[in-house]
Structures are given as C-alpha cells and as structure tokens.
Amino acid sequence: MIRFRDVTKHYPRSGTALGEVSFHVRKGEFVFLTGPSGAGKTTVLRLVHMEIAPTKGDVMVSRFSSSRIRRREIPQLRRRVGFVFQDFRLLERFTAEENVAFVLQVTGASRSEIKPKVHRLLDHVGLAPRATAYPNELSGGERQRVAIARALATDPLVLLADEPTGNLDERASIGVFELVRRVNGLGTAVIFATHDATLLRRYQDVRVLELERGRLVYDSGTDAAVRPPLRRAPGAPIFELLDEKAAASRAGEGAGPTA
Amino acid sequence: MRPFREALTSLVRHPVLAVLSVTSIGLSLFVVGLFGLTAHNIASALSNVEEKVEIVAYLSDEIGEARVRLTRSEIGSFPEVLSVRYVSKTEALYNASRELTEFSDVFPDLDVNPLPASLEIRLRAGHRGPEAVSAVASRISAYDFVEDVRFGRDWVNRIHTLRRIAGGAAVILGGSFALVAMLLVGTTVRMSIHARSSEIAIMENVGATAGFIQRPFLVEGLMTGLLGGILALALTYGAYRLLDRAVLEVLWMPDGWTLAGILTGGLLGMLAAGRSVRRELRSLYAI
Numbered sequence A: 001m002i003r004f005r006d007v008t009k010h011y012p013r014s015g016t017a018l019g020e021v022s023f024h025v026r027k028g029e030f031v032f033l034t035g036p037s038g039a040g041k042t043t044v045l046r047l048v049h050m051e052i053a054p055t056k057g058d059v060m061v062s063r064f065s066s067s068r069i070r071r072r073e074i075p076q077l078r079r080r081v082g083f084v085f086q087d088f089r090l091l092e093r094f095t096a097e098e099n100v101a102f103v104l105q106v107t108g109a110s111r112s113e114i115k116p117k118v119h120r121l122l123d124h125v126g127l128a129p130r131a132t133a134y135p136n137e138l139s140g141g142e143r144q145r146v147a148i149a150r151a152l153a154t155d156p157l158v159l160l161a162d163e164p165t166g167n168l169d170e171r172a173s174i175g176v177f178e179l180v181r182r183v184n185g186l187g188t189a190v191i192f193a194t195h196d197a198t199l200l201r202r203y204q205d206v207r208v209l210e211l212e213r214g215r216l217v218y219d220s221g222t223d224a225a226v227r228p229p230l231r232r233a234p235g236a237p238i239f240e241l242l243d244e245k246a247a248a249s250r251a252g253e254g255a256g257p258t259a
Numbered sequence B: 001m002r003p004f005r006e007a008l009t010s011l012v013r014h015p016v017l018a019v020l021s022v023t024s025i026g027l028s029l030f031v032v033g034l035f036g037l038t039a040h041n042i043a044s045a046l047s048n049v050e051e052k053v054e055i056v057a058y059l060s061d062e063i064g065e066a067r068v069r070l071t072r073s074e075i076g077s078f079p080e081v082l083s084v085r086y087v088s089k090t091e092a093l094y095n096a097s098r099e100l101t102e103f104s105d106v107f108p109d110l111d112v113n114p115l116p117a118s119l120e121i122r123l124r125a126g127h128r129g130p131e132a133v134s135a136v137a138s139r140i141s142a143y144d145f146v147e148d149v150r151f152g153r154d155w156v157n158r159i160h161t162l163r164r165i166a167g168g169a170a171v172i173l174g175g176s177f178a179l180v181a182m183l184l185v186g187t188t189v190r191m192s193i194h195a196r197s198s199e200i201a202i203m204e205n206v207g208a209t210a211g212f213i214q215r216p217f218l219v220e221g222l223m224t225g226l227l228g229g230i231l232a233l234a235l236t237y238g239a240y241r242l243l244d245r246a247v248l249e250v251l252w253m254p255d256g257w258t259l260a261g262i263l264t265g266g267l268l269g270m271l272a273a274g275r276s277v278r279r280e281l282r283s284l285y286a287i
C-alpha cells in the first residue's frame, strides 16, 4: 500500500536527507521506523504524507503516486493518511472533543454524524470522560490520545506517528503504543517513528525499518515466520546498540566535559 | 454558513482594523458617491436644457415660399433632426411683441417688419452633444439663403466639460482612496490568516480542501467591502439631504447606481482579500 522506490530526497540547503530508499508497507501492517536523530525518519513520513516530493524515485500511497499526484488531489490523500506529532499540536482554544470535531467539520462530515463519531473516537482512545477538557488541562499522554483520535477521524488507511512518545514518560509511552497497536488491530496500517529503545526492546515482534544518515540500513522483514533476529548484520541487536549509545553518553557525562 | 461565521469571528477579533477597513472603503466610495451625485445632477440639468436646444437658422427676406418648403423638408430628413418649424416674419414679430411687453406699443407702429423669418430645428436625443449640434449647424449654414445660424454652442460645451471633469475627478480621487482601502483590507485579512495559522496547519494536515480553507477569508473581504459600501451610501445620502435642504434642489441618484456602489465595495474587498489569500496561502498543498 505504501511503496518507496529508490527514493532520494535532497533539501536545498542541507543536502541529501534520504538516499535511494526502497521498502513496501502492506495494508494493515505495523512498522517501527527507527534510526538516530537526523537519519531521515521525519522525512520519510512527510514523503508519505506528500508534504514534500522526492527528488528522485517515487512514493506510492494507496492509488496516489508522488510523481503523478495533482495538487488538488492531495487533500484526498491526506484524509487517508493520519498524522500524529511528537508535540501533539492540538488547538489550545478547543476542548478535546472540539479538536476531534474540528477535523470532521473541515473535511465535510455531515452535522449529524459528527457528534456520535467524536464520542466513539474519544471512547476508543479512552478519553471519553475528559471530552470537555482543554489541552492544557490534560497530561501529555492524554493529549497524545486526543491527537490520535483526531488523526483517526477521517478513517485513514494508515497512521503515521512521528515520535509520538517522545515527550512522554515510559508508562505513558507504553499506553500510547498499546493504543496505536489496538488501532492497528482494527485494520489501520501504522508507521511508528521512534528511537525509544524501551519500545523497540519491548515489542520485538514488530517489523523494524532502520535508517542511518538517509540510508535504509535494516529491514527486519514483513513475514513474522522468516523474520531475521533483530540484529544489524553483522552487529548487535538494534536495541542493544541504542542502549550502548545511551550508556556511552551517560559515561561521557560522568567523565565530565568532553571535547 | 461556516465561512460567514468564521469571517465574523475574524472581524471581531481585530475590531480596530476591521473598523478602519470598513471606514476606508466607505470613504473611498463616498468620494465616488459625491461625484456621482454631482454628475447625475449635471446630467439631468443638461438633458433638460438639451431638450430645448434648437438650432435657429435665420432666412434671408428674398427667399420664396416654395424654397422654404423644400429646404424645410430637406433639413427635416437629416438623420439627426427631430423636427423643423418655420417661423414666418409675421409670427416672429408677434412672438417678440408678446415676449417683450415693454415694447408692445412700438411694434404695431412699425412700417416694415425688421425681424427675419427663421427655421427652428430640434434634434433627436443622442444628437444633442456639442459635436453633433455644430455639425448640423454648419450643414445648415451652407445654404446661401441662410443668413445666420444660432445655437447654444458655448454653454453646451462648458456643461459637458464640467461633467467630464466631475467624472475624471471621481475616478482619480475615488480610485486612489480605493487603493488605500484595498491595502487596509488586505492587511486585515492577512492578520486573520496569521491568527488562524495553527488551524490552517491542522486543516492542511487532515485534508480540508484548499477552497474550504480560503473561503472564510474571501468572505471576510466581501463583508468588509459590503459594509463599507453601505457606509458610503449612508454618507452620500446624508450629504444629499444636507445639500437639498440648505442649498438647492438636488436630485438623488438612481437606485441602480447605489446598488452598483455597494457591490463595488464588496468587489474591492474581495479582490483585496483574494490578493492576501493568494500570497499567504500560496504554499497550501504545494509539494
């Protein structure tokens, strides 16, 4: 359903953010997209969302191809691709339910279907009791749930989550992850960008795409039966590697200022 | 309905700017309205006098009845000519004695009638402008038995010039006011767009159509303009009442003009808003 074919992306002022990346995410699949900061995770998601176009290659999402899509078709694509941000981006002057209803209003839902649908969505993300709370009255985890409900309002085929747990503590992260996983269980494909080692270690059954400096360096594969162990050929499993990095940076701090 | 509600919200959010925008459109159209009032009054005065415009051709005494009849029908067949009336020497004297009562005693004593016979020529509507009048007049003066041709060339010219000046001034002054007004409306709309940037970002994120996103701002411009138009109408009407009472009898403009004025306000507002929308939302769904 989402297919990258030799996708290269140059940003005018910072050079190559992605180089010849190819992969395929099937309908209803769940994928972790990982890699260090600056590796190109957000760039991949923005390409899927068609906020940017590839410099070379082609991004195919459902029936839309980045090389053929017309400007006025992009709204249709966006309704099929939900997007969740690390910083939530809720509208502060709207309550939780108004934030969700807003999306339905602006995408042309009929008045009568909005109210029950908002309720269903908030119920689904476990926030029905807080429906009339304003974002600043909600915890980070709760805000992210509202953001997820909002992203699901257009019944997307795929949910893109850009480090959705980046601002959350471990418990809230796991809560949000489990929610996204449940959403996936109902048929929505998910690309979950994260460099949260805890999540990666905890959910080893999830397919992992790993980027490094704009290259796709690892794909654990789609088929659970033949999935290779979560290890970087020929090195250590990814989460250990991440842990090592974290340990190294902690050690660096412990050793005092470094050059 | 939504675009109107959104537009109202925007206007209320920046009340000072909104009032400035409406006022500036109102003032610029008020200028046009005042000149329009002037032009309309001049035009109606003109058409009153123009109806009376006659070319009078004085005939030589030597001309015979037959020539007169022939000439009369010849002139009558000019396309510009509505009617030709023959005024004989006797009739001219009779008219003069009636109009100039002070001399009424003198006329019966005259042995010879000093007044010439004449043809009074009236022109069709649309041929009463200065060019048409003098063209016909010069054709008539070409007859050798026509001694003299009189027509109100000078003042007709002057009134026409006055009307043209009023029109030009309206266009220039009203136009420059309108330009300033459009800048103000454009700025107001730009502020509204900025005030809604986070909503616009969400709308773009979830796939609201570009038209849907842009419409409230165009409606905002339209409403500002229409309100300005109504303000201008009120001001112009006030000025009309004042003039009518204090100075002289003034005619109000035709309804079509006032309606056109209000719609012009709406159009100006919408054009200004369109420019801001095009600039500020240029990157909407651009990849």
Ligand SMILES: Nc1ncnc2c1ncn2[C@@H]1O[C@H](COP(=O)(O)OP(=O)(O)OP(=O)(O)O)[C@@H](O)[C@H]1O
Residues within 6 Å of the ligand: A011, A012, A013, A014, A015, A016, A017, A035, A036, A037, A038, A039, A040, A041, A042, A043, A044, A195
């Ligand atoms: N709009 C942009 N203009 C120019 N360069 C950009 C832009 N966005 C990203 N980049 C560059 O492209 C590269 C990849 O960025 P990207 O945001 O995709 O990384 P990331 O994997 O999401 O990083 P992080 O984990 O920090 O969010 C980086 O070097 C970044 O500086």
Ligand SMILES: [Mg+2]
Residues within 6 Å of the ligand: A041, A042, A043, A162
């Ligand atoms: Mg990123």
